[in-house]
Amino acid sequence: MAGLLAATALLAAAAGCSPPGVPDDGARVEINVTPQPPAAGSARIEILISDPQGRPLAATGVDLEANMSHPGMQPSFATARLEQPGRWLAELELTMGGDWVVLVTARLEDGRAIRRELRLPGVEPR
């Protein structure tokens, strides 16, 4: 019993107290959402990808997935289109009001994939 409790405590300590932060992958990603404040319905997502010096980073594609913060609701997917170097645009359907999380995955030309998470708390109902 004591061994079990010790193992549980050890696992808990290893688990830490906070979710992972922004990865240090050499890319700056800025995500802008229109309208502001976000509302249920179609949202326009702008993704700006650059290197740490602000120069646009070339990517082969950018995918988006939006989930509500709690499980069990329908997710929404979109593929962004390239507007100009480093600038991508997508239309994403936020199907209802509530707390949303948008996951952005960009595939860079050098083969790396960079991922970012944007939280949209309190999306207004239609």
Add this chain to the structure above:
Amino acid sequence: MSATATRAEVQTERFDLLRFPVIGRLLRRPATRLAARLLLLVVAGLMILHGWFGSQLAPKNLATLLSWVHFRGLLVLALLIAGNVFCYSCPFVLFRDLLRRVAHPALRWPRRLRNKWTAVALFAGVLYLYELLDLWSDPWSTAWLIAGYFVVAAAVDVVFRGASFCKYLCPIGQFNFLASTVSPLEVAVRDHDVCANCTGKECIAGAARTPARPARRGCELELFQQLKVGNLDCTFCLDCVYACPYDNVGILSRVPAAEIDDPRPRSGVGKPARRADLAFLSTVFVFGALLNAFGMVSPVYALEQWLSDLLGVAR
């Protein structure tokens, strides 16, 4: 025809899952229960680990996705289609049984606590924590809840004999006990005449080891099959099935919910109509979920915001 004969005749007409081909044979084997519990133990372990170390986005995490969506849905379906399947497969009991190989509880659950009042408080507490901590969107806390459940269940049952945690504390168990009153199956005696002539009462006393059979424990929830009515407090663990030397306990069909207004006194339960604790537990069971849902609608959020602004405290 005597009343007893009529009752026995009626009972033989009931569908008996334990006599159903393949499924019945499997269910009569303790190894099947062990396999079901092992499976859920592994799943629970994965949920805990994923909750602690995996993505903290709830829809992408096993702890929240399985706990608050799929598990709840499957649980209710199983209760409506069959019976208390989750308690049959309970991983917490498996963990407890493993510990009891080295720790042998000597105490009985305190007499004053042999009721559902503590369970009511814990049941309401879990519903409150679910709202307070937004557990549905918090994998890390959900994993802790699961891990805590294992620790508390084991701690209680290595100190106290029988299934004290299941009967008097477990919030999931209380939900299952009450919901299984509307299940179409119950663990019940096949022929009461056989019980009338039984001297060993192995279904509750347990059966000693013989050259032909290993030792079997009796009902840990103190339900004596001969006087058992319905599914209240029954975990469908099938210990009574394994223990009965006359193969006289089955999983029988019945009219769902008919037991709710059955006035007979019940073994291990007493007369439900005289149990204020059961009445209160049923009230929390019926209205708790509605209250949870009510707390998620816009007018309640607006009211909370208004109160927050008025009192100058964070919402």
